[in-house]
Amino acid sequence: MSRLTSLLLSYVYCTTCALGLALTGCAADDEGDDTSGVFTAPANPQPTSASNGSQSAGATTEDPETTGDGDGDGDGDGDGDGDGDGDGDGDEPLCDNGFLDPDEECDQTNYGGETCETLGFFGGALSCDPESCTFDTSQCVSAVCGNDAVEEGEACDGADLAGESCQTQGFAGGALACDDACALVLDACANDYVEDFEDGVFSQGWSVGGSAPWSVTNNQAHGGSYGAGSGPIGDDAVSQVEITLNFVASGSVSFWRRVSSEQNYDYLRVYIDNVQKGEWSGDSSWGLATYPVTAGTHTIRWRYEKDGSFSQYSDTAWIDDFVATNALLP
Numbered sequence: 001m002s003r004l005t006s007l008l009l010s011y012v013y014c015t016t017c018a019l020g021l022a023l024t025g026c027a028a029d030d031e032g033d034d035t036s037g038v039f040t041a042p043a044n045p046q047p048t049s050a051s052n053g054s055q056s057a058g059a060t061t062e063d064p065e066t067t068g069d070g071d072g073d074g075d076g077d078g079d080g081d082g083d084g085d086g087d088g089d090g091d092e093p094l095c096d097n098g099f100l101d102p103d104e105e106c107d108q109t110n111y112g113g114e115t116c117e118t119l120g121f122f123g124g125a126l127s128c129d130p131e132s133c134t135f136d137t138s139q140c141v142s143a144v145c146g147n148d149a150v151e152e153g154e155a156c157d158g159a160d161l162a163g164e165s166c167q168t169q170g171f172a173g174g175a176l177a178c179d180d181a182c183a184l185v186l187d188a189c190a191n192d193y194v195e196d197f198e199d200g201v202f203s204q205g206w207s208v209g210g211s212a213p214w215s216v217t218n219n220q221a222h223g224g225s226y227g228a229g230s231g232p233i234g235d236d237a238v239s240q241v242e243i244t245l246n247f248v249a250s251g252s253v254s255f256w257r258r259v260s261s262e263q264n265y266d267y268l269r270v271y272i273d274n275v276q277k278g279e280w281s282g283d284s285s286w287g288l289a290t291y292p293v294t295a296g297t298h299t300i301r302w303r304y305e306k307d308g309s310f311s312q313y314s315d316t317a318w319i320d321d322f323v324a325t326n327a328l329l330p
């Protein structure tokens with residue numbers, strides 16, 4: 001448009017000039033024409049604006065882009081990069097701003113939902129290190145297995161069994177223990193081993209020996225119908241029966257015994273691990289015998305032992321209702 005205007009004006013000017021030249025002479029009429037509106041028009045800023053317009057038009061069609069790029073890049077990218085990168089690169093402004101930014105465990109009181117508990121502690125107050133934006137767990141309380149105090153997640157801790165015992169665990173007795181992981185150990189809990197011989201035969205674990213073996217008999221019984229009695233033996237002979245048990249905890253063995261023998265010569269004797277614990281002779285009624293035992297494996301052996309001469313009464317020994325606490329067959 002402006003070029004067209006310029007051409008048009010130039011055409012008008014040249015036409016006027018030519019006309020002027022034709023009429024009066026163009027050189028003489030230049031100044032005179034300046035005063036005329038005809039010449040003022042071309043001398044007016046229009047051509048200048050037209051020429052400027054042609055440049056500025058080019059500039060305005062191109063400049064908005066360059067201006068747009070400049071502004072856009074400058075403002076947009078500049079701000080974006082500047083703020084974004086500036087914030088992103090500058091960790092210090094990010095930490096302690098209360099917002100959980102990447103690579104931060106926490107920021108001020110913003111813990112991202114974590115607590116001492118979620119971090120594996122028993123409890124306590126979680127805090128945030130304002131310098132590093134990492135968790136400060138110094139005020140978290142740990143459940144320590146090994147501090148002899150039962151805490152959450154622990155069934156026991158050392159000697160602290162939380163009031164539990166073998167009995168509360170359903171056993172007749174024994175020693176409840178606690179392992180290094182603060183879990184209850186029932187290995188030393190056990191029910192009593194009881195033998196009343198009412199099956200009419202020796203059950204598993206009992207073994208007999210000597211000149212004549214013991215046997216389960218219904219001739220004599222402390223409880224029920226059956227007891228165990230020594231076999232028929234002669235002078236200087238022995239009849240024995242024994243059982244070996246694993247005592248998971250210290251406890252005791254007890255049994256009822258009766259002997260009918262030559263008094264002070266022919267004896268019922270009981271041994272625990274080959275150590276004599278008791279002896280009886282004469283014609284006695286049923287009596288209870290009880291002996292303590294330590295934890296571990298022990299062999300209880302009964303022997304009817306005769307001396308070198310004479311026999312008296314039934315010449316027999318009996319036992320019944322044997323109870324071993326905290327004991328299991330090995």
Ligand SMILES: [Ca+2]
Nearest residue numbers: 144145149157
């Ligand atoms: Ca503990």
Ligand SMILES: [Ca+2]
Nearest residue numbers: 196223224226
């Ligand atoms: Ca019996």
Ligand SMILES: [Ca+2]
Nearest residue numbers: 262307309310
């Ligand atoms: Ca004798």
